[in-house]
Structures are given as C-alpha cells and as structure tokens.
Amino acid sequence: MARILNGRAAAAAVRREVSAEVMKLKSRGVSVRLDVILVGEDPASVTYVRNKQNDCAEVGIESQLHSFPEDVPQKELEVLVERLNEDDAVSGFFIQLPLPRGLDAQPLISRIDPDKDVDGLSPLSAGRLAVGLPSLLPCTPHGVIQLLKRNGIELEGREAVVLGRSNLVGKPLAQLLLRENATVTVCHSRTQNLAEVASRADILVAAIGQREMIGGDHVKEGAVVIDVGIHRTQDGITGDVRFGEVEPKASAISPVPGGVGPMTRAMLLYNALEAARR
Numbered sequence: 001m002a003r004i005l006n007g008r009a010a011a012a013a014v015r016r017e018v019s020a021e022v023m024k025l026k027s028r029g030v031s032v033r034l035d036v037i038l039v040g041e042d043p044a045s046v047t048y049v050r051n052k053q054n055d056c057a058e059v060g061i062e063s064q065l066h067s068f069p070e071d072v073p074q075k076e077l078e079v080l081v082e083r084l085n086e087d088d089a090v091s092g093f094f095i096q097l098p099l100p101r102g103l104d105a106q107p108l109i110s111r112i113d114p115d116k117d118v119d120g121l122s123p124l125s126a127g128r129l130a131v132g133l134p135s136l137l138p139c140t141p142h143g144v145i146q147l148l149k150r151n152g153i154e155l156e157g158r159e160a161v162v163l164g165r166s167n168l169v170g171k172p173l174a175q176l177l178l179r180e181n182a183t184v185t186v187c188h189s190r191t192q193n194l195a196e197v198a199s200r201a202d203i204l205v206a207a208i209g210q211r212e213m214i215g216g217d218h219v220k221e222g223a224v225v226i227d228v229g230i231h232r233t234q235d236g237i238t239g240d241v242r243f244g245e246v247e248p249k250a251s252a253i254s255p256v257p258g259g260v261g262p263m264t265r266a267m268l269l270y271n272a273l274e275a276a277r278r
C-alpha cells in the first residue's frame with residue numbers, strides 16, 4: 001500500500017504562498033503579469049491556456065493572451081517575442097507548445113529573455129541551471145521536486161532513475177535531482193534492459209510519453225514512483241505507469257490525474273512571481 005502523493009493539495013499550498021507574495025509586491029506598487037502566446041486552436045492547448053489564466057486570476061496575477069491563427073508567419077511571432085522582452089509591464093511569458101506544423105518553436109524560445117522565461121526552456125535558462133546559476137526552473141521538473149519535498153521525501157544520496165530525456169522534462173529533472181544530491185541515471189528509447197535499470201531506483205520518475213508502459217517489473221519494492229505521463233483516453237486521462245500494478249509495490253506514488261499536472265501549473269505561477277522580482 002503506497003502513500004498517494006497528492007499534487008492537487010501541494011499545488012494549492014504553492015498557490016497560497018504565491019498569492020501572499022503577489023499581494024506583498026502589489027502593496028509596494030509592483031504588479032505581476034504573465035502573458036501567453038497561443039497559436040492555432042488545438043483543443044488541449046486551448047484548455048491548458050484557459051486553465052493557466054484561471055490560475056493566474058486566483059492568485060492575483062494579471063494575464064494577457066496573444067492568440068494567432070495557425071498560419072501566422074514565424075516572423076510575426078519573433079517580433080512579438082522581442083516586444084514582450086522589451087515591455088516592462090510584462091513580468092514573464094511563454095509560448096504554449098506544441099506549435100502547429102510549419103512553425104519552429106526553438107528559435108522563438110531561444111529569443112526569450114531568460115529573466116522572463118517562465119517555462120525555463122530557453123538555452124540560456126537551461127545553461128544557467130546546468131552550471132548552477134540562479135534561473136527560472138522548468139515547471140514540470142520543478143513541480144516533481146516540490147511534490148517530493150513537500151511530502152517529506154529525502155533525495156540526498158538516493159538512487160533516482162529518470163525515464164525520458166526531453167528538454168521539457170527528463171533532462172532538466174535530472175539536473176534538479178543532481179542539485180538535490182541524488183545519484184541520477186537517465187534512461188531513454190535506446191536504453192537496454194530498462195526494467196533492470198529502473199528497478200534500482202529509490203525514486204523512479206516516468207516521463208516517456210508511453211501510455212501505461214511502466215509496470216511492476218520496473219519497480220523496486222518500496223520505491224517512490226512519480227508519473228509525469230499524460231494520455232487522454234475515452235475514460236479520462238492516464239499516465240506512463242500502470243497504477244494498479246505499481247501501487248502495491250511502491251512506498252509512495254503520484255496519481256494521474258491529480259499528481260504532477262497540477263504541480264506544473266502551480267510552478268508556472270511561482271515562476272511568474274520570480275520573474276516579477278527580477
């Protein structure tokens with residue numbers, strides 16, 4: 001029987017903390033504003049963006065949406081990024097991903113001022129993280145660390161195995177776990193004997209984008225299991241982990257939904273606050 005790591009509760013605590021700090025800034029005449037760039041009408045992206053804007057309103061962060069048709073020229077988005085970089089009223093901003101086909105996210109993300117990069121995805125932000133300089137942290141990896149810490153889970157000296165090496169999740173999460181003094185192994189699609197490597201983990205994080213691929217064979221008795229995966233199915237959303245099979249072996253496990261997803265959203269608000277302080 002595993003303890004359930006409740007991301008909704010931890011996210012609510014983060015939002016309360018952010019809200020209190022936003023009020024303090026406001027009383028000193030500093031407002032916090034998070035702008036969002038949304039291109040096209042992908043239903044999942046539209047929903048995410050609406051949720052993020054509602055989150056902002058709840059904690060007193062202003063938010064402005066910049067939305068574009070899917071055939072917007074790349075150049076127009078480049079110009080907008082430059083304008084938001086320069087605009088002192090904007091604390092931070094992000095580009096909702098993925099962008100529609102024909103648009104290239106990387107050159108846009110690379111242009112974002114690292115002090116406004118609330119997604120923490122620009123090469124400058126990633127570089128700052130890698131060398132240990134202060135930076136805005138990518139929301140999902142930071143959310144994972146906060147979910148662990150707020151549940152009293154010790155990281156120092158423990159074996160952490162990260163499944164996935166994307167720039168959005170796996171790679172920055174490995175950096176954050178290193179910073180917490182965990183011993184970190186990163187696996188990917190070319191890893192041999194995935195189940196064997198994963199079974200060494202005291203802390204196992206699944207971020208592979210493969211629906212319910214991780215089962216009991218991948219998990220050591222007593223491990224802490226974090227499921228980052230999000231897969232939409234006919235009966236709601238599910239993760240990268242076969243919850244029913246893994247939960248009995250784990251000492252603690254994050255559910256999907258209600259685990260990492262709400263933490264990701266909360267850490268975006270935290271970053272907007274951090275950006276406003278910069």
Ligand SMILES: NC(=O)C1=CN([C@@H]2O[C@H](COP(=O)(O)OP(=O)(O)OC[C@H]3O[C@@H](n4cnc5c(N)ncnc54)[C@H](OP(=O)(O)O)[C@@H]3O)[C@@H](O)[C@H]2O)C=CC1
Nearest residue numbers: 140164165166169188189207208209228229230260261264
């Ligand atoms: N809860 C949340 O807030 C968020 C959830 N997500 C979800 O997390 C998951 C991962 O997202 P993201 O990192 O963007 O995904 P990507 O598809 O960008 O990366 C997936 C990673 O997993 C590896 N991988 C894929 N298949 C296997 C396999 N069979 N065995 C081992 N490794 C494998 C890939 O390896 P290789 O590099 O070799 O291709 C890659 O490194 C998705 O389900 C996504 O929806 C994402 C962001 C936020």
Ligand SMILES: Nc1nc(=O)c2c([nH]1)NC[C@@H]1CN(c3ccc(C(=O)N[C@@H](CCC(=O)O)C(=O)O)cc3)C=[N+]21
Nearest residue numbers: 094095096097098119139230257258259261262264265
């Ligand atoms: N620039 C950018 N930054 C991102 O951080 C980013 C992005 N683009 N594109 C998409 C992915 C995915 N992502 C999630 C955010 C919240 C939930 C979330 O709130 N999940 C809820 C359920 C939500 C639902 O039911 O749909 C949960 O897991 O409980 C999930 C996934 C952020 N991403």
Ligand SMILES: [Mg+2]
Nearest residue numbers: 138139140264
């Ligand atoms: Mg994120």
